[in-house]
Each structure stands twice: as C-alpha cells, then as structure tokens.
Amino acid sequence: MRKPVFGGNWKMNKMVKESIEAVKQLKEELGDVERVEVAIFPPFTSLWAVKKIIEDSRIGLGAQNMYWEEKGAYTGEVSPHMLLDAGCKYVILGHSERRQYFGETDAGVNRKIKAALSLGLTPVVCVGESLKEREAGRAEEVVESQVKKCLEGLDLQQIKKLIIAYEPVWAIGTGKIATPHQAQEMHSFIRGILEELWGKKICSSMRIQYGGSVKPENIKELMKQPDIDGALVGGASLIINSFVKIVKYEE
Numbered sequence: 001m002r003k004p005v006f007g008g009n010w011k012m013n014k015m016v017k018e019s020i021e022a023v024k025q026l027k028e029e030l031g032d033v034e035r036v037e038v039a040i041f042p043p044f045t046s047l048w049a050v051k052k053i054i055e056d057s058r059i060g061l062g063a064q065n066m067y068w069e070e071k072g073a074y075t076g077e078v079s080p081h082m083l084l085d086a087g088c089k090y091v092i093l094g095h096s097e098r099r100q101y102f103g104e105t106d107a108g109v110n111r112k113i114k115a116a117l118s119l120g121l122t123p124v125v126c127v128g129e130s131l132k133e134r135e136a137g138r139a140e141e142v143v144e145s146q147v148k149k150c151l152e153g154l155d156l157q158q159i160k161k162l163i164i165a166y167e168p169v170w171a172i173g174t175g176k177i178a179t180p181h182q183a184q185e186m187h188s189f190i191r192g193i194l195e196e197l198w199g200k201k202i203c204s205s206m207r208i209q210y211g212g213s214v215k216p217e218n219i220k221e222l223m224k225q226p227d228i229d230g231a232l233v234g235g236a237s238l239i240i241n242s243f244v245k246i247v248k249y250e251e
C-alpha cells in the first residue's frame with residue numbers, strides 16, 4: 001500500500017507574515033493527519049518561520065529548489081545542507097517553471113537529486129510534457145527521456161526514497177487538467193519505466209503524484225486511479241481551505 005502524499009507548492013508567493021498565518025491555519029486543520037502525508041513548500045524566505053510553527057505537527061517542510069554544492073561562491077544559490085538546517089525534509093527538483101525560465105536540464109536535476117539524497121532529503125522530481133509535445137504524439141517519449149536522464153545512476157536504495165510528480169506542462173496553472181484517464185495512463189507508463197530499470201518490488205511502492213490545476217472539485221476522480229498517489233498542488237495550495245479540501249478528498 002502506498003501512502004498518498006500531498007504537496008503545497010506556494011511558488012513565489014506569500015510574505016513571511018502571510019506564510020505564518022497560512023501555516024497556522026494549515027496546522028489547525030491538518031496538523032495531526034495520519035492517513036496521508038502532507039508537505040508544504042514555501043519560498044526560501046519563509047522556511048524557517050514556517051518550520052517553527054509546524055515542527056510539532058505531522059506536516060513536513062520542503063523547498064522549491066536547491067543547488068547541488070554544499071557551500072561556496074555560488075551567489076544566489078541555496079545548498080541542500082542549508083535546507084536541512086532550515087528544517088526541510090523535501091525538495092522539489094526539476095519543476096517545469098525552473099526548466100522553462102531558468103534553463104534547468106535533466107543532467108542538472110540528476111546532480112541535484114544525488115546531492116539531496118546524500119543528505120537524506122526527499123526529492124520530489126517533476127516530469128511532464130508540453131502541449132506541443134502531447135499534440136505531436138510525443139508525450140511518452142518526452143517523459144521517458146526525462147525520467148531516465150533525471151534518475152540516471154541511482155541505485156535501488158536511492159530510487160525508493162524518491163517521489164515523482166507527473167506534471168503535464170499544459171495543465172500547470174492553466175485551469176486545464178489532464179483527465180483522470182490521461183493522468184493514469186502516464187502514471188502507469190512511468191511506473192513501468194521505473195520497474196523495468198529498478199525492479200517491480202521497489203517501484204510498485206514508489207509514489208507518483210499528479211500535478212496540474214488540481215482543485216477540490218477534481219481530486220476525487222484523480223485519486224480513484226490506481227497509479228495516482230497524491231498531488232503536487234500549486235495555485236489551490238495558496239488558499240488553505242482549498243488545500244485542506246484536496247488533502248481530505250475522501251471526506
């Protein structure tokens with residue numbers, strides 16, 4: 001049985017004060033949640049303040065990105081060691097916005113994954129095709145290449161610690177959502193790739209989240225799919241009531 005995992009990616013939103021207010025509400029609603037795993041990904045500037053609020057709860061803390069080096073002359077970057085120091089357990093890597101606006105590559109994501117894992121951080125590795133690629137019938141080819149390149153060289157012990165997030169780029173922040181069938185098809189395809197490379201035993205227990213315009217109205221149907229193990233939520237996670245409804249999709 002795979003425990004569903006829900007992440008709230010706040011992206012470049014919320015000042016420290018707003019983050020504190022939001023996470024206090026989140027803690028009240030979800031602080032002792034056990035049935036699923038919940039993680040919140042505030043901007044770097046709010047990590048420490050959010051950590052102080054959730055440290056005695058079951059809500060986990062994550063960052064939206066990191067660099068792979070420990071320290072040094074890398075102006076503007078944040079290391080995995082710094083994330084641990086700030087209380088993070090998770091880190092989102094390879095988000096499509098980072099690929100699109102900041103030139104992130106699969107090879108770079110691969111280095112980041114290895115650095116995160118070496119310190120015990122759980123990477124949430126994002127993959128997903130663009131609309132152009134889907135319309136050209138290349139969705140599977142693109143996602144397969146991302147999965148293989150991002151995870152290249154990882155051993156069994158490392159692979160089982162990852163969370164994969166399938167986020168079709170055309171569904172992120174657009175209000176367009178993959179149908180439960182489309183999402184299931186790709187999740188099952190991704191699990192197949194993982195199983196082929198690392199074996200069925202480990203990969204049948206790996207969690208694959210769906211991401212892309214997830215809302216309280218569409219989560220239930222997505223979660224009925226056998227290979228969808230939770231969601232990475234952007235826009236709807238900024239409104240705590242919505243995020244709580246998504247996490248409590250069964251109620």
Ligand code: PEP
Binds near residue numbers: 009167211214233234
């Ligand atoms: C995301 O940023 O990971 C995401 C899925 O965004 P949204 O839910 O807003 O589409």
